[in-house]
Amino acid sequence: MSSIIEQIEKEIQNLETGSQQSNVGKIVAIADGVARIEGLSDVMFNEMIEFPGGLIGQALNLEENEVGCVIFGDISKLKEGDEVKSTGKLFSVPAGMELLGRVVDALGNPVDGKGPIEAKEFYPVEKIAPGIIPRKSVDQPVQTGILPIDSMIPIGRGQRELIIGDRATGKTTIAIDTMINQARMNEKGLASGDENFRPLYSIYVAVGQKNANVARLIRTLEDADALKYTIIITAPAADNPANQYIAPFAGAAMGEWFMSNGKDALIVYDDLSKQAVAYRQMSLILKRPSGREAYPGDVFYLHSRLLERSARLNEDNGGGSLTALPIIETQAGDISAYIPTNVISITDGQIFLETDLFNQGIRPAISVGLSVSRVGSSAQTKALKKATGKLKLELAQFRELAAFAQFGSDLDAKTKAQLDRGSRIVELFKQPALDPISMEVQTGILWAVQNDYFDDVNVDRMLEAKTSLQEHFAGSGSAVMEKIASVKELTDEIVGDLKTTVETWKKTWVN
Amino acid sequence: MNVGNRKLKGFVDRLLELSKTDGVVDVEKVEAVLKTLVDSKMKSLKTVLQLYRFSVKKEILSGTAKISHSGTITEIQKDELKATLESRSGRPLTLEFREDPDLIAGVKIAVGDYVYDHSVRGALQNLSQI
Structure with a gap:
């Protein structure tokens, strides 16, 4: 027996305990979330730096004599002379299905009081985007549930569609509606047991927002039962600029996990103008040279x-996707400012919201002329594409004619018909917030408009008529709706059924 | 760093070489360099002095190994340690020993901004982070 013990003891003695080698530095100056550090001669660009008290930072400026570093979190306890340590690692955040239904900060720590997140994987926040070989063209739709968007400015999975507009024009509402619609579709699709159904998970990144707004958004998603398909990352206005700068990247890392695991995800960056402002503040404190509007030279590269x-x-690469809906806030509708033009040029189209339209009661206040989707039409469902027809053109012509019609009273019959049709479409596209419409119902409504079933409905009762038709589709028209949802095309048979359904409704409608 | 500063940096590097005896910064030589610099009344004296100060400080720090240990270290161990550290860093080193019971057991060696922690406290701190 004793010989066994001796043998074990010998083994223990033979064990080599490795020493910890680290590269350290000392804080020489610290202010406004940025530290200047002496030492750290081996540090790499973007490397994670360990500060006392469990704080972490990121090395952003590598200079000959010192290292400029941003610190995530509360820096009030740090002081000059504190020792910091390089980690040899890039900054990573937790990723995976475990994060769904949770609210986390920019570093991936839970802030919703629902306990720790048992994430099995971590993903680096800064990662080079997929190259040319693993990519393919957008060919599957993201249904926002918003009639004017899905019909005229369709979005595909993997697209980047910018939502741009002044403050309080309904930018966030479009994003919330989209997330709620995804939750509804996921619920329905997963319940149907369809093996080909691909759920679309949502990630919402709140940058520089008021905490009250984020709380309201969480409640809205909870009420709509959409939170369980959503991850919320929040870097509120009270957070330091470093957190606000990194939050969208943390969200992208979480979204990339879905994409690289063959799943589909949608990410909303709300909003990138506030991230740019936070990045500008950081860069100015780091003494990087400033350019236009005092933004640093690499603000384009940032986005x-x-x-x-x-x-x-x-x-071959799993077929996953990550769709982005970045949001940009403009000042007085100026889309030619620095950050808006940058992001417009980066994205695959934009949804432009106008204050004037919003105040006229046209909500969502989408400016049809300035909004565009560069790649989405190839992803649009065939049924919806057919039902939409030349709606965008008709609406654009209406806007032009409406401006002219203000001056003259004598209009020829054709112009009058165009104006009538236009004003009806405008009314039809009004949609209350948090009330997304499914693709099949959208198809049904648009088909009815294109086939003149709304022509004798009073313009001021268009919304009422639309709601009534929607109810009819949900009731006795449900069979044809299900057909459209499964076939996703307007075949002759479906058109026949649709015609019968709409005509039945029309008989019940009294002007 | 702009072009002018880069030129100055080269100049300061040469000054640093002049301040060494057998690869170690020599106080007398530094004093001599300083006196010559101040007497020269050169145009960018302040920048040169700042760069010189930084270089000398860095040189002294990376030429010194600060060794904290728990328990006693024999002279033979000290010699072995000096030989190992010097062969690792490829330069002569001055060793400063300090007893630190907080380490519980083992040694912690700091050469410039590199730290080699082979102590029980370091291992425990590491464990607590997992």
């Missing part, structure tokens, strides 16, 4: 490298 990470991967 381009972030949005490039949204992609649609081909089947």
